[in-house]
Amino acid sequence: MRTQVAIIGGGPSGLLLSQLLNRAGIATVVLERSTRDHVLSRIRAGVLEQGTVRMLHEAGCADRMMREGHPHHGCYLSTDQGRFRVDFTEACGQEVMVYGQTEVTHDLYDAQDAIGATILHEVSDVVLHDLTGDHPHVTFTHGGQAQRLDCDWIAGCDGFHGVSRKSIPEHVRQEFERVYPFGWLGVLSRTKPAAEELIYANHPRGFALASMRSEHLSRYYIQVPLTDKAEAWSDEAFWTEIRRRLPGDVADSMETGPTIEKSIAPLRSFVTEPMRWGRLFLVGDAAHIVPPTGAKGLNLAVSDVHYLYEALVEAHRSLRGVEAYSERALKRVWGAMRFSWWMTSILHRFPDQSEFDQKIQENELHILRDMPSARETMARSYVGLPF
Numbered sequence: 001m002r003t004q005v006a007i008i009g010g011g012p013s014g015l016l017l018s019q020l021l022n023r024a025g026i027a028t029v030v031l032e033r034s035t036r037d038h039v040l041s042r043i044r045a046g047v048l049e050q051g052t053v054r055m056l057h058e059a060g061c062a063d064r065m066m067r068e069g070h071p072h073h074g075c076y077l078s079t080d081q082g083r084f085r086v087d088f089t090e091a092c093g094q095e096v097m098v099y100g101q102t103e104v105t106h107d108l109y110d111a112q113d114a115i116g117a118t119i120l121h122e123v124s125d126v127v128l129h130d131l132t133g134d135h136p137h138v139t140f141t142h143g144g145q146a147q148r149l150d151c152d153w154i155a156g157c158d159g160f161h162g163v164s165r166k167s168i169p170e171h172v173r174q175e176f177e178r179v180y181p182f183g184w185l186g187v188l189s190r191t192k193p194a195a196e197e198l199i200y201a202n203h204p205r206g207f208a209l210a211s212m213r214s215e216h217l218s219r220y221y222i223q224v225p226l227t228d229k230a231e232a233w234s235d236e237a238f239w240t241e242i243r244r245r246l247p248g249d250v251a252d253s254m255e256t257g258p259t260i261e262k263s264i265a266p267l268r269s270f271v272t273e274p275m276r277w278g279r280l281f282l283v284g285d286a287a288h289i290v291p292p293t294g295a296k297g298l299n300l301a302v303s304d305v306h307y308l309y310e311a312l313v314e315a316h317r318s319l320r321g322v323e324a325y326s327e328r329a330l331k332r333v334w335g336a337m338r339f340s341w342w343m344t345s346i347l348h349r350f351p352d353q354s355e356f357d358q359k360i361q362e363n364e365l366h367i368l369r370d371m372p373s374a375r376e377t378m379a380r381s382y383v384g385l386p387f
C-alpha cells in the first residue's frame with residue numbers, strides 16, 4: 001500500500017488533516033486504533049475558537065455547526081463575592097462557537113465518507129519506520145493481516161497515549177510537564193443549561209464550570225481530588241455540590257436531572273519539542289496537553305493541523321513550510337499553554353496553597369472584574385489568537 005501522507009489516529013486532528021489534504025488533492029490513509037463508534041462515543045471539548053470555525057468551513061464541513069452551534073459573545077467568572085461578565089465582542093469584536101467535539105467528529109466522518117477518504121479502523125501494532133531516511137513507512141496489523149504503508153510523510157495524530165511521540169528518539173525529545181493536584185468530574189445531562197453563557201466559578205470548595213451543548217443538553221464540571229472515582233458520585237451528590245459552587249441565583253433556578261455521562265479527567269500541562277522529526281510531524285494531543293480550563297485542547301489541535309496542511313500543500317515546490325512547522329506550531333502552543341495554566345491557577349483551589357497564594361488569586365480575579373484592559377487580554381486569548 002502507498003499514499004502521500006500516512007495519518008496515525010482518527011480523532012479530530014487526523015480526520016481534519018485528512019479532509020483538508022484530500023480536498024487539496026493530496027492522498028492520505030488514516031490508521032485508527034478504535035472502532036468508529038468508540039471514537040464517536042467520546043465526550044470532550046465544547047468551545048470552538050474562531051480559527052477552528054474557519055478551518056471547518058475550509059474543510060467543507062461547517063454546515064451543521066452553523067445550523068446547530070451557538071455563538072457566544074462572552075462568559076461569566078464567579079467568586080464568593082458575586083459574578084462578572086467577560087464580554088468578548090466588546091473586548092475584541094470576536095466570539096466563540098459552542099458546538100461539541102463529538103459533533104465536530106461526526107461532521108468530519110460524514111465529510112470524509114462523502115469524498116471516499118481511506119480510514120482503517122481497529123488497526124493495531126502500529127510502528128513507524130525510516131523517519132529520517134528515504135523510505136518512510138508504517139507497519140501495522142489490520143483484519144488479522146500484517147500490513148505495510150509506504151508514504152512521503154507521517155502525521156502523528158494519535159493523542160497523548162499514541163505511538164508517534166515515542167517514535168522520536170528520547171535524546172531528541174524535550175518534554176515539559178506540570179501535573180495538577182486535582183481532576184475534573186464532568187457530567188452530561190438532558191437538562192436546560194443553568195445560564196445562557198458559560199460560568200467559570202472559583203469557590204472555596206473548589207472550581208466549577210457550567211457549560212452546555214444545546215438548549216436541552218448541559219455539560220457541568222467540578223474540581224475533585226485525584227483520588228475520587230466517578231462511580232462514587234451519585235447524581236444527587238453531584239447536583240448538590242455544583243449548586244454550592246455556582247452563584248446562588250443560578251443554583252436556585254437550575255434544572256437538575258439524570259446524568260447521561262459521568263467521568264473524571266486528570267489535568268496536566270504537557271509539551272514535547274520538537275514537533276517534527278524527519279518525515280514525522282506531531283499534531284494535537286500527540287504533542288501537547290492543556291488543562292481544559294481555557295478550552296484550548298481541541299482548538300490547539302486545529303491550529304497544528306492548519307500549519308501542517310499549509311506546509312504539506314507547499315511541499316511539492318518548497319520545503320520551507322515543512323522545516324518551519326515545529327517552530328511555528330510551538331509558538332502558538334506555548335501561548336495557549338500559558339493561558340490554560342493561568343486560567344487554571346486563578347480558578348482552582350490548590351490543596352497546598354497558602355493564605356498569601358489565596359490573596360494573590362483573589363487579586364487576579366478583582367483585576368479582571370475591575371479593569372477592562374485585563375478582561376480584553378483574557379478575551380483575546382479565550383476566543384483564540386490568530387494562527
Ligand code: FAS
Nearest residue numbers: 009011012013033045158159162284285292295296297298
Ligand atoms: P485524540 O486523543 O482526540 O485522538 C487520537 C486518536 O488516535 C484516537 O482516536 C485514538 O484512538 C487514536 N490512537 C491512539 N493511539 C493509536 C495508535 N497507536 N494507532 C492508531 N490510532 C491510535 N479539550 C477542550 O478544548 N475542552 C475540553 O473540555 C476537553 N475535555 C477533555 C476531556 C478528556 C477526558 C480528554 C481526554 C480530553 C479533553 N479535551 C478537551 C482535549 C481534547 O478535546 C483533545 O484536545 C482533542 O481530542 C485532541 O484531538 P486529537 O489530537 O485528535 O487527539
Ligand code: PHB
Nearest residue numbers: 045046211292293294295
Ligand atoms: C465544555 O463545554 O466541555 C467545556 C467548555 C469550556 C471549557 C472546558 C470544557 O473551558
